[in-house]
Amino acid sequence: MNRVAVLKGGRSLERHVSLKSGARVEEALRRLGHEVLPIDVDIDLVSRLSAAAPEAAFVALHGRGGEDGTVQELLEALGIPYTGSRVSACIRASDKVLAKHAMRDAGIPTPDFFAFSETAFKGLGVAQAVPAITARLSFPLVVKPASQGSALGIKFASSPASVPGALLAAFSYDRKVLLERYVDGRELAISILEQNGEPAALPIVEAVPEQEDFYDFESRYEIGRTRFVCPAELDSELAARAAKVALDAFQLLGCSGFARVDLMLDTSDGELYVLEVNPIPGLTETSLLPQAADAAGIGFDRLIELILAAALPA
Amino acid sequence: MTAPGPRQTRSAAHEIERYAALFADRTKVMKSSAMRDLMALTAREDVISFSGGLPDTSTFPPGFFTELMSRVASESCAKALQYGPTEGLESVRERISDVMAAEGMDVDPDSILPTSGGQQAIDLVCKILLNPGDVVIAEAPTYPGAVPTFCSYEADVIQITMDRDGMKIDELETTLARLDSEGRRPKFIYTIPNFHNPAGVTLSLERRRELIRIAAERELLIFEDNPYGLLRYEGEPLPTLYSLDNDFVIYAGTFSKILSAGVRIGWLVAPPPVLAKLVLGKGSADLCSSSISQYFIAEYFASVAWQDYVRSLSELYRRRRDVMLDALAEHLPREATWTHPEGGLFVWATLPDYIDTTDLLARAIEERVAFVPGRAAYVDGRGGSSMRLNFSGVTEDEIREGIRRLGEVVREQVALYSTLSGEVSPRPAAASKRTSAAPASQAETSAAPPHAAPPGQRDNTNVLPLTRKRAG
Numbered sequence: 001m002n003r004v005a006v007l008k009g010g011r012s013l014e015r016h017v018s019l020k021s022g023a024r025v026e027e028a029l030r031r032l033g034h035e036v037l038p039i040d041v042d043i044d045l046v047s048r049l050s051a052a053a054p055e056a057a058f059v060a061l062h063g064r065g066g067e068d069g070t071v072q073e074l075l076e077a078l079g080i081p082y083t084g085s086r087v088s089a090c091i092r093a094s095d096k097v098l099a100k101h102a103m104r105d106a107g108i109p110t111p112d113f114f115a116f117s118e119t120a121f122k123g124l125g126v127a128q129a130v131p132a133i134t135a136r137l138s139f140p141l142v143v144k145p146a147s148q149g150s151a152l153g154i155k156f157a158s159s160p161a162s163v164p165g166a167l168l169a170a171f172s173y174d175r176k177v178l179l180e181r182y183v184d185g186r187e188l189a190i191s192i193l194e195q196n197g198e199p200a201a202l203p204i205v206e207a208v209p210e211q212e213d214f215y216d217f218e219s220r221y222e223i224g225r226t227r228f229v230c231p232a233e234l235d236s237e238l239a240a241r242a243a244k245v246a247l248d249a250f251q252l253l254g255c256s257g258f259a260r261v262d263l264m265l266d267t268s269d270g271e272l273y274v275l276e277v278n279p280i281p282g283l284t285e286t287s288l289l290p291q292a293a294d295a296a297g298i299g300f301d302r303l304i305e306l307i308l309a310a311a312l313p314a
Numbered sequence: 315m316t317a318p319g320p321r322q323t324r325s326a327a328h329e330i331e332r333y334a335a336l337f338a339d340r341t342k343v344m345k346s347s348a349m350r351d352l353m354a355l356t357a358r359e360d361v362i363s364f365s366g367g368l369p370d371t372s373t374f375p376p377g378f379f380t381e382l383m384s385r386v387a388s389e390s391c392a393k394a395l396q397y398g399p400t401e402g403l404e405s406v407r408e409r410i411s412d413v414m415a416a417e418g419m420d421v422d423p424d425s426i427l428p429t430s431g432g433q434q435a436i437d438l439v440c441k442i443l444l445n446p447g448d449v450v451i452a453e454a455p456t457y458p459g460a461v462p463t464f465c466s467y468e469a470d471v472i473q474i475t476m477d478r479d480g481m482k483i484d485e486l487e488t489t490l491a492r493l494d495s496e497g498r499r500p501k502f503i504y505t506i507p508n509f510h511n512p513a514g515v516t517l518s519l520e521r522r523r524e525l526i527r528i529a530a531e532r533e534l535l536i537f538e539d540n541p542y543g544l545l546r547y548e549g550e551p552l553p554t555l556y557s558l559d560n561d562f563v564i565y566a567g568t569f570s571k572i573l574s575a576g577v578r579i580g581w582l583v584a585p586p587p588v589l590a591k592l593v594l595g596k597g598s599a600d601l602c603s604s605s606i607s608q609y610f611i612a613e614y615f616a617s618v619a620w621q622d623y624v625r626s627l628s629e630l631y632r633r634r635r636d637v638m639l640d641a642l643a644e645h646l647p648r649e650a651t652w653t654h655p656e657g658g659l660f661v662w663a664t665l666p667d668y669i670d671t672t673d674l675l676a677r678a679i680e681e682r683v684a685f686v687p688g689r690a691a692y693v694d695g696r697g698g699s700s701m702r703l704n705f706s707g708v709t710e711d712e713i714r715e716g717i718r719r720l721g722e723v724v725r726e727q728v729a730l731y732s733t734l735s736g737e738v739s740p741r742p743a744a745a746s747k748r749t750s751a752a753p754a755s756q757a758e759t760s761a762a763p764p765h766a767a768p769p770g771q772r773d774n775t776n777v778l779p780l781t782r783k784r785a786g
Contacts, residue, residue, distance in 0.1 A: 168730060
């Protein structure tokens with residue numbers, strides 16, 4: 001039995017999901033016999049952690065501050081063991097631009113992209129290069145804030161006229177955005193879980209949109225709007241190839257414990273592309289990592305136990 | 315304190331599949347989770363939120379509340395703690411009749427059905443009238459709280475554009491003619507004629523008459539939702555649709571804005587056959603509205619001149635409205651327009667169409683200010699560049715500071731957009747650039763720069779987003 005602080009909530013835009021993930025983790029930890037200290041992360045985090053002196057922190061935070069290395073850095077400073085990836089991996093994975101550059105350099109396929117900061121638009125007149133950029137990526141293209149998170153701020157641009165508006169929306173969430181080639185195909189999510197120090201891919205989840213909301217990312221993760229199939233119906237060669245690509249991305253970015261890798265399977269040529277690596281994927285009732293673990297015969301409690309075990313000193 | 319009991323660990327995947335198969339089709343029509351997540355953040359303490367629809371209940375004297383409730387306890391304890399009739403307490407129906415009389419309506423208390431808030435009134439009307447696929451006509455934008463209700467009854471909602479005089483009647487007639495040609499007939503026309511939520515506009519007298527004429531000619535029901543009618547801050551009251559012709563009007567009112575939203579008591583008035591069905595519908599929904607609330611209301615009306623409190627609220631909200639309108643004129647760029655409500659709780663602001671207010675909300679929350687993104691008031695994806703701003707539940711200082719923050723975010727977006735679209739010399743933030751060509755008749759306070767006129771009033775014909783065709 002351990003005394004475990006569950007860090008949840010916080011101030012990111014994904015606070016709502018994080019509170020749900022956190023609550024579910026707390027229940028599991030209690031069932032596993034641990035002493036649980038729930039902490040809704042706020043300005044008093046340091047004093048609460050110091051007072052509680054937990055043996056480990058379960059980081060159930062999503063989005064800015066929780067998933068990008070910030071809270072991990074603090075936990076390092078306080079000497080508290082914590083779940084999931086270390087600081088540097090969180091920084092690399094949560095910044096899509098860093099992650100995509102690393103993947104491209106290492107030969108892991110990721111859709112072509114260009115990324116710019118607000119400063120570049122203001123100081124270098126990048127807008128005038130947009131026609132050249134869109135010519136290279138071709139329409140439709142996807143515009144995203146660089147910091148990883150939910151579907152917020154992700155827009156399709158189907159014509160030159162819609163690019164500035166899509167950029168503006170993405171800049172509402174981050175000072176850096178990327179324009180990415182749109183891959184038409186199947187959406188695959190591959191969760192990676194470390195067991196006994198060895199990361200392995202769990203069964204693949206496919207997100208199948210039920211309705212014609214092709215251009216509406218925001219509705220994709222509503223129950224009823226998207227059907228999740230696990231394990232995804234893929235031939236074994238393709239499934240193995242996808243798992244390897246996901247595992248390569250996980251290791252390249254230096255992730256540990258667990259993560260979820262989102263891929264696109266281009267249906268025209270069978271190519272796989274990594275979109276992003278989520279260092280702390282959702283752990284709610286409808287989240288994909290718990291589904292994938294379940295399909296591998298790992299119940300939620302066992303999943304939480306494994307994630308915690310990877311964090312605790314041997 | 316009860317500790318959470320040990321729950322069986324169930325299979326996540328199977329759980330999801332099982333529930334997904336169980337959900338009714340109507341649950342598929344839901345607000346996006348993204349907007350819900352954002353709205354959850356607006357409740358943070360350091361955020362100045364214009365997103366509520368809240369009356370300011372801090373104006374109600376606590377001592378008086380205590381007095382009323384102890385009278386309920388000492389005089390009607392057993393009854394207040396008991397179920398009541400589905401049709402509501404007679405004393406409450408009589409008081410509702412008084413409140414309606416104050417707006418020029420002569421209503422027999424027996425034709426009134428108290429409901430659990432105005433929201434239940436909407437739900438009950440949908441429940442007894444709508445089959446899946448039935449057409450409902452509403453305004454564009456419409457009450458954001460009605461959208462999920464219409465959707466949950468699987469209505470085909472057609473929204474009619476508004477201008478500063480409310481619903482555009484010519485567009486309504488065109489729509490009705492088109493529906494006719496398709497052999498379809500709307501079940502009702504939902505309208506908030508006074509100080510519209512969220513649009514902040516009032517249906518003109520001429521249009522009220524036209525609407526009644528159309529309803530009579532085509533034998534259509536009008537569903538008049540009038541939560542704010544008594545909260546008028548300027549101008550002369552207009553007759554309600556119900557008072558113009560009660561044959562074709564279902565009327566909904568509420569105590570939420572003139573007394574308390576917490577008592578959850580609203581009401582419906584309808585033609586007798588419709589009322590009978592509504593009573594059955596209410597019986598199956600909740601048997602009766604809260605007896606405690608109804609006794610409280612009866613005591614309240616027996617104890618005071620209720621109109622004094624409404625007047626004091628109107629005075630308070632009028633000042634807050636004025637502060638908000640002044641602050642908008644001072645801080646929003648010239649590209650923005652907004653409505654000038656003569657009453658009610660809301661201003662509807664529209665930004666340039668390249669600004670998506672759902673995304674803007676993310677930026678605004680960072681600057682600790684919040685609003686309702688306009689899309690919540692549409693079923694068809696319109697409203698993306700508009701927002702609803704509530705002024706009744708926020709103090710004057712908060713309004714000034716909140717609108718200042720909002721203005722900063724919007725000006726930044728306007729400037730950034732011109733940069734992003736490649737304008738060589740991006741225009742500076744616009745507040746200081748406003749022209750003095752606007753009408754000079756606008757009342758200005760010392761807070762507003764002398765050359766600034768509220769742009770929302772400058773363009774009288776375009777206070778609401780122009781018509782765009784419904785997405786097909």
